[in-house]
Amino acid sequence: MERRKIALIGAGNIGGALAYLAAIKELGDIVLFDVVEGLPQGKALDISHSIPVLASSVSIKGTNSYEDIKDADVCIVTAGIARKPGMSRDDLLNTNAGIMKSVAQGIKKNAPKAFVIVISNPLDAMVTLCQKESGMPPEMVVGMAGVLDSARYRAFLAEEIGVSPVSINAMVLGGHGDTMVPVRSHTTVNAIPISKFVSDARLTEIEKRVRGAGGEVVSLLKTGSAYFSPAASAIEMAISFLNDQKRILPSAVMLKGQYGYQDLYIGAPALIGAKGVEKIIEIDLTDSEKKELDVSAAAVKELVGLL
Ligand code: TXD
Numbered sequence: 001m002e003r004r005k006i007a008l009i010g011a012g013n014i015g016g017a018l019a020y021l022a023a024i025k026e027l028g029d030i031v032l033f034d035v036v037e038g039l040p041q042g043k044a045l046d047i048s049h050s051i052p053v054l055a056s057s058v059s060i061k062g063t064n065s066y067e068d069i070k071d072a073d074v075c076i077v078t079a080g081i082a083r084k085p086g087m088s089r090d091d092l093l094n095t096n097a098g099i100m101k102s103v104a105q106g107i108k109k110n111a112p113k114a115f116v117i118v119i120s121n122p123l124d125a126m127v128t129l130c131q132k133e134s135g136m137p138p139e140m141v142v143g144m145a146g147v148l149d150s151a152r153y154r155a156f157l158a159e160e161i162g163v164s165p166v167s168i169n170a171m172v173l174g175g176h177g178d179t180m181v182p183v184r185s186h187t188t189v190n191a192i193p194i195s196k197f198v199s200d201a202r203l204t205e206i207e208k209r210v211r212g213a214g215g216e217v218v219s220l221l222k223t224g225s226a227y228f229s230p231a232a233s234a235i236e237m238a239i240s241f242l243n244d245q246k247r248i249l250p251s252a253v254m255l256k257g258q259y260g261y262q263d264l265y266i267g268a269p270a271l272i273g274a275k276g277v278e279k280i281i282e283i284d285l286t287d288s289e290k291k292e293l294d295v296s297a298a299a300v301k302e303l304v305g306l307l
Pocket of ligand 1: 009010013014035078079080082092096099102103118120123144224225230
């Protein structure tokens with residue numbers, strides 16, 4: 001049986017956190033790629049020194065050559081610039097679009113059968129571009145945003161109610177931006193509707209904080225954006241693929257008519273297994289949630305139109 005191979009395209013803040021989590025969880029042999037000389041090599045060397053202590057058995061290599069990602073099973077893409085205070089995710093479009101084209105070509109040439117998880121912002125446009133430029137099957141190219149946005153929603157609700165975040169079940173759908181859609185009607189505390197615990201007015205305040213949570217971290221850090229939580233979220237998606245878990249995770253996936261959208265990458269409940277996106281689940285949304293999703297879809301379409 002071949003050892004699994006995890007390629008991380010981008011060795012910056014999230015890339016380093018991804019590499020460390022992949023090593024801790026022994027997901028497979030890790031290749032950390034970046035265009036900056038020394039950066040992936042230095043982070044890989046540092047993590048390799050922690051592996052004996054972590055009691056892990058994976059190998060890790062830093063590289064500036066795409067040839068080293070050959071036949072990777074999973075590619076997680078963080079290549080691109082991150083936000084600084086005052087910047088919107090959309091402000092990154094032009095710079096990161098150019099980077100994503102080169103990344104898509106590198107993956108297409110060296111790991112065309114990989115499951116690709118795009119993290120780079122603006123997320124919905126970048127995952128669209130990665131799939132189009134690589135020509136890889138849409139079910140094998142997804143964007144990570146919904147797992148993170150849902151985790152933020154769950155964390156805030158858990159804090160509000162005073163229960164474990166593990167007991168909170170929630171999904172945030174739509175685009176990864178100010179128009180994202182926390183699906184209140186499907187949010188529960190271990191199957192108990194959230195309305196039993198939190199008032200509508202307070203839920204509206206919390207959902208507003210969810211939409212601004214990325215910016216909240218950026219304004220505190222001042223030098224970049226969140227990286228621990230995006231890394232953990234992408235690793236959850238990778239494990240569902242690698243272990244054929246068939247978990248239903250909110251992911252930026254290519255819709256083919258679901259929710260009334262055609263050929264549009266946007267956050268939706270996706271069943272992720274060994275074949276990639278094996279099913280996209282259509283849940284019943286309230287009229288206001290569907291309206292919010294339509295607004296979000298329109299914002300994504302407008303952004304993708306600028307590519
Ligand atoms: O939920 C989400 N999807 C978002 C995504 C959550 C947080 C951050 N989000 C975005 O991820 C963020 O706005 C950025 O667009 C990416 C990566 O964020 P990160 O914080 O890791 O950015 P860094 O630390 O600047 O790292 C980016 C690396 C850096 O080392 C560059 O040298 C490298 O990308 N880079 C490249 N790698 C490969 N190929 C090319 N062409 C390239 N250009 C730059």
